[in-house]
Amino acid sequence: MDLTELLAQDLFEVVPLIMQAIRQDMRRERGHDLSVMQFRALAHIERKTSTAGMAALTLTALADHLGLTASSTSTLVEGLVEKGLVERRDCPEDRRRLSLQLTDAGRALTRHAREAARAALAIRVQAMRPEDTKILLQALKILRPLYEDTSAEIKNMEN
Amino acid sequence: MDLTELLAQDLFEVVPLIMQAIRQDMRRERGHDLSVMQFRALAHIERKTSTAGMAALTLTALADHLGLTASSTSTLVEGLVEKGLVERRDCPEDRRRLSLQLTDAGRALTRHAREAARAALAIRVQAMRPEDTKILLQALKILRPLYEDTSAEIKNMEN
DNA sequence: ATTCTATAATTAGATTATCGAACTATTTGA
DNA sequence: TCAAATAGTTCGATAATCTAATTATAGAAT
Numbered sequence: 279m280d281l282t283e284l285l286a287q288d289l290f291e292v293v294p295l296i297m298q299a300i301r302q303d304m305r306r307e308r309g310h311d312l313s314v315m316q317f318r319a320l321a322h323i324e325r326k327t328s329t330a331g332m333a334a335l336t337l338t339a340l341a342d343h344l345g346l347t348a349s350s351t352s353t354l355v356e357g358l359v360e361k362g363l364v365e366r367r368d369c370p371e372d373r374r375r376l377s378l379q380l381t382d383a384g385r386a387l388t389r390h391a392r393e394a395a396r397a398a399l400a401i402r403v404q405a406m407r408p409e410d411t412k413i414l415l416q417a418l419k420i421l422r423p424l425y426e427d428t429s430a431e432i433k434n435m436e437n
Numbered sequence: 438m439d440l441t442e443l444l445a446q447d448l449f450e451v452v453p454l455i456m457q458a459i460r461q462d463m464r465r466e467r468g469h470d471l472s473v474m475q476f477r478a479l480a481h482i483e484r485k486t487s488t489a490g491m492a493a494l495t496l497t498a499l500a501d502h503l504g505l506t507a508s509s510t511s512t513l514v515e516g517l518v519e520k521g522l523v524e525r526r527d528c529p530e531d532r533r534r535l536s537l538q539l540t541d542a543g544r545a546l547t548r549h550a551r552e553a554a555r556a557a558l559a560i561r562v563q564a565m566r567p568e569d570t571k572i573l574l575q576a577l578k579i580l581r582p583l584y585e586d587t588s589a590e591i592k593n594m595e596n
Numbered sequence: 597a598t599t600c601t602a603t604a605a606t607t608a609g610a611t612t613a614t615c616g617a618a619c620t621a622t623t624t625g626a
Numbered sequence: 627t628c629a630a631a632t633a634g635t636t637c638g639a640t641a642a643t644c645t646a647a648t649t650a651t652a653g654a655a656t
Contacts, residue, residue, distance in 0.1 A: 281570045282562055286555035288577040290459065294477055295584045297456040298504035300449065313613080318453055337634060345457040350614055352635055374622045374633040396445035402583045403441060410579045411440045417576030418447040420569045424561045425454040472642080496605060509643055511606055533604040533651045 303398035304391075312391060315354060318344060320363065320388045323378050334369055334377030363387055462557035471550055474513055477503060479522065479547045482537050493528055493536030522546055 301314055312320070322343050326335040341351035355378065358364040363384035369375035380388065403411070460473055471479070481502050485494040500510035514537065517523040522543035528534035539547065562570070 281567070281574065282559055283555050285562065285570055285573055285577075286558035287551060288574065288581070289455070289558060290551075290554045291477075291480065292577045292581050292584065293452060293455050293459060294473055295504075296448070296452050296580065299584050300452060302504060314453055315613080318450075321450065338632085345454075345461060346613095347615065348634065349616075349636085353613085356635090369633095372623070372633085376634075392446065392449075395449045396442050399445035399448060400441055403444070406579070406583075408440070411444055413572060414444055414576050414579060415440070415447065417573050418444075418451045420565070420573060421455065422447075422451050424565075425451065425458050474642080497603085505642095506644065507605065508607085508645080512642085515606090528604095531604085531652070535605075 299402075300395070300398075303395065312387075315344060315346070316358060317388075317391055317395075319351075319354060319358065320380065320384060320391070323364065323380055324385065324388050327379055334367075334375070336369070336375045337378065340378060358384070458561070459554070459557075462554070471546075474503060474505070475517060476550055476554075478510075478513060478517065479539065479543060479550070482523065482539055483544065483547050486538055493526075493534070495528070495534045496537065499537060517543070 297314075304312065304314060304317065319340060322340060323335055326332060326339075337351055337355065338348055340355070341348045344351060344354075346354070355364060355366070359366060363381055365379045365381055367377040367379055369377050463471065463473055463476065478499060481499060482494055485491060485498075496510055496514065497507055499514070500507045503510060503513075505513070514523060514525070518525060522540055524538045524540055526536040526538055528536050
């Protein structure tokens, strides 16, 4: 068995395991009821709007990042708007588009949820050696570009 | 920001991204219609029954591994039984329990699905340098024990 | 031995997250 | 100026999950 094959198998076993744990950790953190996707959406909106002078984040761009259809993303955003965490602003340059923005409450909750996620991870990671932490950080740095914002490409490959 | 915090944040961003991709890759691989959970179930049954003389794998044990309720797992297994991939055998020592086994078809499909997962990953990973592959393998080796079979413990913590 | 309590699995009903298709509004460009 | 493409929403259907109730069995306590 070559290394790539081994890696595929490990990824395929371990990633869903971690994902499962993340979901459970988030559910346990009751009070603010965010799904993993909603949290990812908030985090992405925050990242894309934090630096001034960036192009507005549209619904479709968010959908691509999340790997969901525009339809699903629209519903998801609607939920966040109802919770008062996100604002849909009009886009003067192109009136078909939205500009997604966090409200103050949205920003506060994003910070809080991030902290909760960190805490949940810390429980699991507390015994970890610092050099292992570094390896993990390296690994994630390698993985991220392989999977980031490829949803659009991949969708096109299907046709 | 300390390293653990950085790691938590990265994990929380990258893992769902990969998970998303895995789901899409599996859906694209049409023909044998397995959900990610069903695939995980098959893989776990295979692993736990491959070595002779092991205790039978029960429904509850599988549920714990998958991080699902017994109820959901029962339904999931029912689907696999209907597809002819899994057998529910009686457990003579304790007649409340099941012993879950793969059928021959189940074993064949598990191998095939694993290969499909590998192929999907290979597309993403083809340009990766061998030393990066090694880092990823190390990282997964560190992560696995942090998340493997902890569902039961975690559930207990909730009470 | 009988009866209480705990455990294993299933079933029923509700909820949630997702999708695709149909629709409206707007823009682009031929 | 009108046809095609694009951005977003809504609707109906389907998957996967949950909780609560149910049945069967086992183990423990009197």
